Amino acid sequence: MMTSTTQSVPSVLRPSNGHRDRPPQAQPSRRSAPTDPEEAASVKLAAADAREIRIAIGELSDIATARRQGRALAIELGFEGGDVILIVAVISEMARNIVDYARCGEVLIRPLQQAARSGILVVAQDTGPGIPDLIRAMQYGCATRKGLGMGLPGVRWLVDEFEISSKAGQGTTVTTKKWVKKFE
Ligand SMILES: Nc1ncnc2c1ncn2[C@@H]1O[C@H](COP(=O)(O)OP(=O)(O)OP(=O)(O)O)[C@@H](O)[C@H]1O
Ligand SMILES: [Mg+2]
Numbered sequence: 001m002m003t004s005t006t007q008s009v010p011s012v013l014r015p016s017n018g019h020r021d022r023p024p025q026a027q028p029s030r031r032s033a034p035t036d037p038e039e040a041a042s043v044k045l046a047a048a049d050a051r052e053i054r055i056a057i058g059e060l061s062d063i064a065t066a067r068r069q070g071r072a073l074a075i076e077l078g079f080e081g082g083d084v085i086l087i088v089a090v091i092s093e094m095a096r097n098i099v100d101y102a103r104c105g106e107v108l109i110r111p112l113q114q115a116a117r118s119g120i121l122v123v124a125q126d127t128g129p130g131i132p133d134l135i136r137a138m139q140y141g142c143a144t145r146k147g148l149g150m151g152l153p154g155v156r157w158l159v160d161e162f163e164i165s166s167k168a169g170q171g172t173t174v175t176t177k178k179w180v181k182k183f184e
Helices: 037-049 060-076 081-102 151-158
Strands: 006-009 053-057 105-114 117-126 161-167 171-179
Touching: 053 060, 053 081, 060 081, 060 105, 060 117, 081 105, 081 117, 081 151, 081 171, 105 171, 151 161, 151 171
Parallel strands: none
Antiparallel strands: 006 161, 053 105, 105 117, 117 171, 161 171
């Protein structure tokens, strides 16, 4: 009987469908602040969700779409110069792996708000073959077929939080967070 294992590499290990492209939705219309706390919470969630982007990844041109939309959101969220480039690179590597190894999947990009800091969440998800040895895949230069084996380790260096989980035969999910730097 074949057994499948789920492996995940959490952030603590960090050393330091057809074209379903959905453009970001319009900002919610202005309205007076709700008094009911439950309603207030749902309005806050709706506001965060309104800028969520989901890009179906199935071919190379989808990578360009994800890069473009991710770049626009990163700038909107307050990331500057070099960080915008890093975020675009992260999106690119994650989406490219979907095309190369899983053929299709999805990239989700959304704003993060935690206390006074804001950031960006990038998740790449597929239901492809999975990665049998995650520890090995996270080492520089561990390429199996197509590339140089720099993608995943590079992404882990570029973001503030990184998590990967994969189940043989069932797919891979890479979750990253990057926070806007505050200069006092
Ligand atoms: N979504 C995925 N599904 C299945 N296997 C994957 C996936 N992403 C990565 N892998 C496996 O992990 C290995 C390491 O990926 P990584 O992106 O680091 O390097 P690469 O794609 O081989 O080369 P590079 O990204 O430098 O062009 C890949 O060679 C591939 O075997
Ligand atoms: Mg790669």
